[in-house]
Amino acid sequence: MAVTRDLARGCARSLFLFPVVALVLACQAPTAEAPPDLAGADVTGFVVTGGTIVTFDSDGRVIEDGAVAIEDGRIAAVGPAAEIEGAYPEARRIDAAGGLILPGLINAHTHAPMVLFRGLADDLELMEWLEEVVFPAEGEHVDEELVRWGTRLACLEMLRGGITTFVDMYYFDDTIAEEAERCGMRAVVGETLVDFPAPDNKSWEEAIDYTRSFVERWRGHPRITPAVAPHSLYTVSTEHWIEAHQLAEELDVPLLTHLAEGLAEIDRVLEATGMTSIEYLEYLGLLDDRLLAAHVILPTPNEIDLLAKRGVGVAHCPQSNMKIAAGVAPVPAMIEAGVAVGIGTDGAGSNNDLNLWEEVDTAAKLHKLESGDPTVLPAQKALGMATIEGARALNMQDEIGSLEVGKRADLIVVATDGLHQQPQDPAAKPYSFLVYSTKASDVRTVIVEGRVVVDNGQVLTLDAAEVLEKAAHYRAVLNGQ
Ligand SMILES: [Zn+2]
Incomplete structure (x- = not known):
């Protein structure tokens, strides 16, 4: 028109x-x-x-x-x-x-329905928070209707704060996609895959079948991009990681995960494989530009080079990382190496809001403090993570992230x-x-x-x-x- x-x-x-x-x-x-x-x-x-x-x-x-x-x-x-x-x-x-x-701002990593977990448990270690609070609560209470209303609340908050695109990892992803579609947002929606029974799918095979049909249903939609989302290296086996990657490749959709997000993860992977997380994914041939990795707090310099070389996108979540005392992601070094670094709120269960303005402000200040250099992440670069660099991390830079003729x-x-x-x-x-x-x-x-x-x-x-x-x-x- x-x-x-x-x-x-x-x-x-x-x-x-x-x-x-x-x-x-x-x-x-x-x-x-x-x-x-x-x-x-x-x-x-x-x-x-x-x-x-x-x-x-x-x-x-x-x-x-x-x-x-x-x-x-x-x-x-x-x-x-x-x-x-x-x-x-x-x-x-x-x-x-x-x-x-x-x-419009791009929230590069969240778990939208988890707004309903906002403030449920604070001030805990990551593994304690996940294994003693989140996973049990999800197992007992998360169903399609909870996901629907949680997504609606999340979309209300995100839209009100100027977020036009969000990248999500959760369960019942048809419902999340339906709600994002309905409220007029753009979203990359990844069905989360874990090795234990999830709220929606009770076995790996069921989860893979569901993910395939979910992706096939939404692929080609102008605002909804379906994705495959193996949760992390500490919740998904190597065999299943390979299968998830193959599925994303076959269906040509993004692959979303949490990566190098804490010492507990690094130690588990190191003990099992003799390698750190990102090196291990490289060894398996799973690093490529369809991967968007959240957090990436503890990469080695060699791993930063691997991320840049393979075109892996990163979603930096400063407030979530700070709240759980997980460490400070080496964002200036990653940007310097050429890695596309977007910025995300993470779920409101661990943050406790979906306010990307706060994340950008925090990132700009956190990296100054960490480096002792107030010039290290100037305001323009920090806001770039919520716009064009976020788009680049998603491989959507030709469609969104800047105000240019022809873009959405x-x-x-x-x-x-x-x-x-x-x-x-x-x-x-x-x-x-x-x-x-x-x-x-x-x-x-x-x-x-x-x-x-x-x-x-x-x-x-x-x-x-x-x-x-x-x-x-x-x-x-x-x-x-
Ligand atoms: Zn997360």
Whole structure:
């Protein structure tokens, strides 16, 4: 569909971040139908105009008073507002004057339904947290409905905070994919494979069969990328790792895992194989560019070179790693070596939120502290991990991660008038402004695949009251009430 909805320009050029749906109601031609319900947010052709565009393109362009034209779910033009508005004189407008327009954020590692485990157990060692709290709770309580409502709560939180793409590893992945699809997000959804009975599949064979049919069902979907997700080297045998990798290769989908995430893992692998985790995967021939590895806290310099050489993507999860005192991933060294490093929240059970702005801010500061060098991870690079580098870690850099013509129209508009942002000129130092002063709550508009899913800070595709009620119900269940 072309950007041709009739709107009087004076009407469309309303106050900054005037709610899009209200704008449509107020300004549409009298014959147009009013949006009947939340689905009315399905606006696919328009111009987002008047804000400062932080493109994250290869030249790192920042365009003051810029505009982005969107057609058929893709970016049709990016440039000065006067130029774009002239080229699309009859297009519907979203006024972003005074705001910052940037690519939608990419959460490179999470376990969405685990929002329902938020705050269930804190301040424990990783293995104690996993083996004494998480795995038993999952075995007893996790079913398809819990996953459905957990995913809805996670999507509410992520969308509200400007995340347009998330990479997930959990169970009942058809349900996670359905919910991500339904709420308008983009997601890479990996069915988690473990050697013990999982909440959904009770044997390895069952899990592989399920994963195959899940992948075949979703492959080719414009927003949902199905994946295969062997949980880790400490929960999946070598034989099963090889099988999982073969399946991902055969179906040509990503492979997601946790890797080099703690001494306990490294010791177990070392004892069994005489090699460290990443060396062992290299020995097995399993390192390649379809692999996205979460954490990677303890790679050796040789292993960092292997990750770069094989094109393995990394999802850095600083707050989760800090909370469990697992160590500090050598992110500057990995970036220096050419590894694509994205950034993730990890599950809210271990973090305890899905706020990617906090992760970016934390990463920028953590690596300064760790290295003693305040120049080691500047704001632009840190935010790059949540945008173009996250896309690169996923091999999706041709589709998302920056605001460039032809890419999928995933973008956000961020308000710049918060007390915590004053007194700064957002256009003068946009990266500093975004990383060190901006909060998830400053996100006003979120567009995924050319569809407005958050308008004036309201998520349009989910019923928040209903989701919160269900979340409370599941918390009571998890508490044994
Ligand atoms: Zn994880």
